[in-house]
Amino acid sequence: MQVTRVTYIVIGLAIFFAVSSSCNNNGGKARRSVYKGLYSFGPEVRTFEDCDNGHEFWVTDSSSQLELQYSRMNFEKPYEPVYIEVEGTKEPSGKDGLGSEYDSTLVVKKVIKITKEIPADACH
Template sequence: MRILKNIAFLFVIAIAIAACDRKSGTAEHDTTRVIKGLYSFGPEVHSFTDCEEGREYWVADSAKTLELAYSNLHFEKPYEPVYIEVECHFIKSDSLKISADYDSTMVVTKLLKLTKEIPDGPCNQ
């Protein structure tokens, strides 16, 4: 009987741990926010610099509109910075990819603004 109680207790603990893991995984996606800064795109690098904090992020374009809008500007060379405003959330960068060199990965969910003209302020220094 004691073995049965121990098994039941372990089963309840395992379910509780699984439930906590699931909640923490979705919390990252629930913290969508609007962020502004400089975006650079090229064959090997997709990066964003938050002008207020100076932090750099790898960019994952889940909306599939950011890279297209950047390409439609027809730059002669890759990696030209543009000013963007996007809705996004942040996730931990994959340690096995180039994105591991960045603070985090910024997952863009909606493109709000993209322009070659970098506004006055911290982004234009």
């Protein structure tokens, strides 16, 4: 009887660690999510305000599309906010550089939507 109980404990622990490992192991990469909010761009400013929680992020555009599409909107002045939906990862900001005053950096991997029209119900 004692062997059976130990066997069950060992099997249970093996399953727990296997499931825990598969849930947390994404190859050392941050998990991609869809972010919806307001993006502002200009000299030395690339910020995103998350519509869900109002948190503000520094933005890095690894897609090479966000800044390009923003510049094609031909704003007369910089820093005009636009509504975006992007796929990306949230990472800690570096200690130096332009984005260092932000806790987190949104690394944009894919632009889903960008528009001058900010939906009334999209952000608080």
